[in-house]
Amino acid sequence: MNLSPILRIAAFATAVIALTSGGALAQKKYDAGASDSEIKIGNIMPYSGAASAFGVIGKTEEAYFKKINAEGGINGRKISFISYDDAYSPPKAVEQIHKLVEDDEVLLVFNPLGTPSNSAIQKYLNAKEIPQLFVASGASKWNAPSSFPWTMGWQPSYQGEGRIYAKYLLKEKPDAKIGVLFQNDDFGKDYLKGLKDALGEKADAMIVAEESYETSEPSVDTHIVKLKASGADVFFSVTTPKFAAQAIKKLAEIDWHPMHLLVSISASVGSVIQPAGYENSQGILSAAYDKDAADPQWNNDPGMKKFTEFLQQYYPDGNKLDSSTIYGYGAAQTLVKVLQMCGDDLTRANVMKQAASLRDFQPDTLLPGIRINTTADDFAPIQQLRMMRFKGQNWELFGDIMSGEMER
Amino acid sequence: MSAVEELASQAPAVQAVPKRAMTLSSGTAFVVVLLLLIVPLFAKNFVIFQLTQLLYYGLAVLALNILTGGSGQFSLGQSAFYAIGAYTSAILMEQYDVNYALTLPIAGIICFAAGFLFGQPALRLSGVYLALATFALATAMPQLLKLGFFEKWTGGVQGQVVTKPDAPFGLPMSQDMWLYYFTLAVTIAIYIFSVNLLRSRSGRAFMAIRDNEIAASAMGINVSLYKTLAFGVSAGITGVAGGLGAIAVQFVAPDSFTITLAIQLFLGMVVGGVGWLPGSFIGAAFIIFVPNIAESISKGLSGAVFGVLLFLVIFLVPHGARQVAMVGQQLLERARKR
Numbered sequence: 016m017n018l019s020p021i022l023r024i025a026a027f028a029t030a031v032i033a034l035t036s037g038g039a040l041a042q043k044k045y046d047a048g049a050s051d052s053e054i055k056i057g058n059i060m061p062y063s064g065a066a067s068a069f070g071v072i073g074k075t076e077e078a079y080f081k082k083i084n085a086e087g088g089i090n091g092r093k094i095s096f097i098s099y100d101d102a103y104s105p106p107k108a109v110e111q112i113h114k115l116v117e118d119d120e121v122l123l124v125f126n127p128l129g130t131p132s133n134s135a136i137q138k139y140l141n142a143k144e145i146p147q148l149f150v151a152s153g154a155s156k157w158n159a160p161s162s163f164p165w166t167m168g169w170q171p172s173y174q175g176e177g178r179i180y181a182k183y184l185l186k187e188k189p190d191a192k193i194g195v196l197f198q199n200d201d202f203g204k205d206y207l208k209g210l211k212d213a214l215g216e217k218a219d220a221m222i223v224a225e226e227s228y229e230t231s232e233p234s235v236d237t238h239i240v241k242l243k244a245s246g247a248d249v250f251f252s253v254t255t256p257k258f259a260a261q262a263i264k265k266l267a268e269i270d271w272h273p274m275h276l277l278v279s280i281s282a283s284v285g286s287v288i289q290p291a292g293y294e295n296s297q298g299i300l301s302a303a304y305d306k307d308a309a310d311p312q313w314n315n316d317p318g319m320k321k322f323t324e325f326l327q328q329y330y331p332d333g334n335k336l337d338s339s340t341i342y343g344y345g346a347a348q349t350l351v352k353v354l355q356m357c358g359d360d361l362t363r364a365n366v367m368k369q370a371a372s373l374r375d376f377q378p379d380t381l382l383p384g385i386r387i388n389t390t391a392d393d394f395a396p397i398q399q400l401r402m403m404r405f406k407g408q409n410w411e412l413f414g415d416i417m418s419g420e421m422e423r
Numbered sequence: 424m425s426a427v428e429e430l431a432s433q434a435p436a437v438q439a440v441p442k443r444a445m446t447l448s449s450g451t452a453f454v455v456v457l458l459l460l461i462v463p464l465f466a467k468n469f470v471i472f473q474l475t476q477l478l479y480y481g482l483a484v485l486a487l488n489i490l491t492g493g494s495g496q497f498s499l500g501q502s503a504f505y506a507i508g509a510y511t512s513a514i515l516m517e518q519y520d521v522n523y524a525l526t527l528p529i530a531g532i533i534c535f536a537a538g539f540l541f542g543q544p545a546l547r548l549s550g551v552y553l554a555l556a557t558f559a560l561a562t563a564m565p566q567l568l569k570l571g572f573f574e575k576w577t578g579g580v581q582g583q584v585v586t587k588p589d590a591p592f593g594l595p596m597s598q599d600m601w602l603y604y605f606t607l608a609v610t611i612a613i614y615i616f617s618v619n620l621l622r623s624r625s626g627r628a629f630m631a632i633r634d635n636e637i638a639a640s641a642m643g644i645n646v647s648l649y650k651t652l653a654f655g656v657s658a659g660i661t662g663v664a665g666g667l668g669a670i671a672v673q674f675v676a677p678d679s680f681t682i683t684l685a686i687q688l689f690l691g692m693v694v695g696g697v698g699w700l701p702g703s704f705i706g707a708a709f710i711i712f713v714p715n716i717a718e719s720i721s722k723g724l725s726g727a728v729f730g731v732l733l734f735l736v737i738f739l740v741p742h743g744a745r746q747v748a749m750v751g752q753q754l755l756e757r758a759r760k761r
Contacts, residue, residue, distance in 0.1 A: 062718075062722055062723070062725065063725055063726050064683075098722075099718065100714075100718050100722065100725060102683075103678065104678065104679060104681075104683070105582070105672070105674055105676050105678060105679045106668065106672045106674075106679050109672045109673070109674065110472070110473070110476065110711075113468070113469045113472045113473075114469055116469075117467055117468045117469035117472075118467060118469045130581075131580075131582060131676045131678045131679075134581065134582055134584065134674060134676065135582070135672065135673070135674035135676065135679075137584075138584055138673060138674075139673065199569070200569070200580040201579070201580045201581050204580075229566065231566065
């Protein structure tokens with residue numbers, strides 16, 4: 016054979032490439048932020064500013080990854096969790112995301128909190144093809160795999176929960192006259208949209224009054240008086256904790272006793288029901304997807320026992336009655352599951368692929384029967400909720416697990 | 424004697440700054456511009472993004488500096504003009520397909536008009552009363568942006584996503600780098616304009632009003648005209664800064680323009696040195712980088728650490744970066760004499 020030197024080198028090079036790439040398929044694959052020893056995960060949280068109460072979520076997640084590392088990491092790799100403060104300000108979130116991606120070079124961004132901050136970073140992360148995984152916001156727009164294939168939500172969407180209340184009403188009280196009190200922002204409007212969508216053609220007839228309030232208003236009393244005057248017999252309270260408690264008190268004060276539906280984010284016993292008074296709160300209806308640490312029925316639940324042990328050992332400052340610790344635990348556990356499923360292929364594309372292939376996964380803190388399922392065209396991990404009624408000093412779950420999915 | 428008159432006869436809160444001391448010497452300016460031109464070529468993308476931030480926040484602080492340092496009027500409402508500028512750029516770009524560069528002058532003109540109009544009622548107020556009136560403007564703005572009536576344009580609480588422009592003429596540059604140089608060009612243009620404005624007849628009128636309003640009117644200066652004009656110019660520049668900010672951040676939402684932003688800009692001005700134009704950019708660097716430093720010291724107490732750092736700065740160098748620069752200059756001169 017009389018090959019020229021150049022040809023010979025080319026042939027050799029081809030052989031080398033063929034051999035190594037063939038081997039690499041079975042071997043480890045990494046994108047920036049992952050290596051044999053480490054997986055870098057970025058996060059932004061409002062540790063300061065108006066929404067700083069949610070900072071507990073970030074701290075819980077940090078503690079949970081500490082636990083995973085202490086137990087040997089994920090397939091031998093330690094998680095390094097880099098979490099920055101965005102003070103709930105979208106421009107600050109953009110700055111911190113640039114830092115995480117370009118300076119710290121994280122593999123993925125996990126559970127960034129807040130609808131405005133996530134809206135601000137969504138386009139950037141999708142253009143850079145970096146996973147924006149398990150967004151901590153209940154807006155429905157995170158489930159759009161065709162236009163934003165790198166963004167995925169986690170908790171049930173506000174719209175989905177609104178649809179569940181509509182389904183309940185259509186079944187139990189089809190002639191209801193609904194009066195809605197909602198916060199005038201994306202959160203309030205999403206719930207209202209879910210309710211209306213699921214009521215369908217009957218929405219106009221069933222909803223007799225809508226009152227919106229601004230978060231800057233000192234009290235919602237006047238709105239409630241107006242709703243009572245409208246003759247409504249169902250009161251749908253789309254409120255954040257402070258206003259939810261005001262509404263419960265005012266209802267008792269003016270002696271109005273409609274069927275009271277309260278959205279899940281204000282269903283906290285500690286921050287809403289107790290201040291509003293147990294006697295005023297009897298019979299209120301709400302929905303839940305995770306367990307309530309204040310509820311004695313979970314005292315012997317293996318999942319909640321693991322959760323309590325985790326708090327004691329890794330996050331002793333954490334309050335188990337704070338729903339944010341339960342939330343952070345569940346979200347972090349879901350991410351660990353996804354990373355375990357990734358195996359040795361820690362590329363961003365594979366992270367999204369595995370995140371979209373969750374089958375009946377059940378974090379310790381979710382209610383029995385509620386499971387996480389995702390597919391390539393369903394980026395909404397938790398879609399189920401169970402209705403509950405307040406009785407005595409606790410919520411009592413009742414009925415079947417309901418899905419907030421749109422019926423197609 | 425009413426409280427307002429009392430205030431007017433007291434020593435002015437803003438120190439009189441001779442106009443020469445308001446700018447950099449041409450040699451220093453040359454070095455700074457050269458550095459600003461070269462550094463991005465060797466920096467990471469993230470650093471370029473931060474430098475861009477520094478420039479447009481610097482512009483917003485500069486605008487406030489013209490108002491307070493130049494004409495002696497306070498404003499805690501700059502975030503409102505910043506928001507108007509940002510929204511103007513965002514809406515024009517996304518809904519009317521206007522070129523991003525063209526949206527900036529439009530944002531500037533709209534904000535100039537807004538500032539000029541707001542300056543009319545503000546004329547009756549001075550000192551802390553004026554600060555409070557502008558404060559009201561800043562608190563009202565995020566809610567106005569959420570109004571259902573404007574939602575068609577503003578996107579309501581959801582905000583509006585903005586597309587980042589590519590480098591023109593097929594220049595081999597990343598979007599971030601192009602945006603940096605674009606911002607730098609706008610910044611330099613506005614900086615030169617501001618320096619010239621303060622050296623002009625109008626600038627002298629601003630400063631005369633700042634130093635003594637009664638004496639200024641006795642000299643034939645149309646006090647009300649120049650006061651509102653200062654408000655207008657300041658708002659206009661803030662609007663351009665807001666437009667640049669919207670393009671760089673690629674997103675506008677009511678929550679981006681809360682009173683916190685106005686206070687940050689005010690802080691930047693004080694730290695940079697009231698009335699010293701180059702200090703605006705040092706002040707902007709303070710409000711961008713110091714919170715990050717504070718966070719790296721303690722995550723849980725970042726606010727407290729920031730407070731301590733701010734206190735130290737105000738306590739040690741009450742006149743901000745200007746004081747540091749002046750001390751540095753004196754030391755240099757002394758060294759030369761030896």
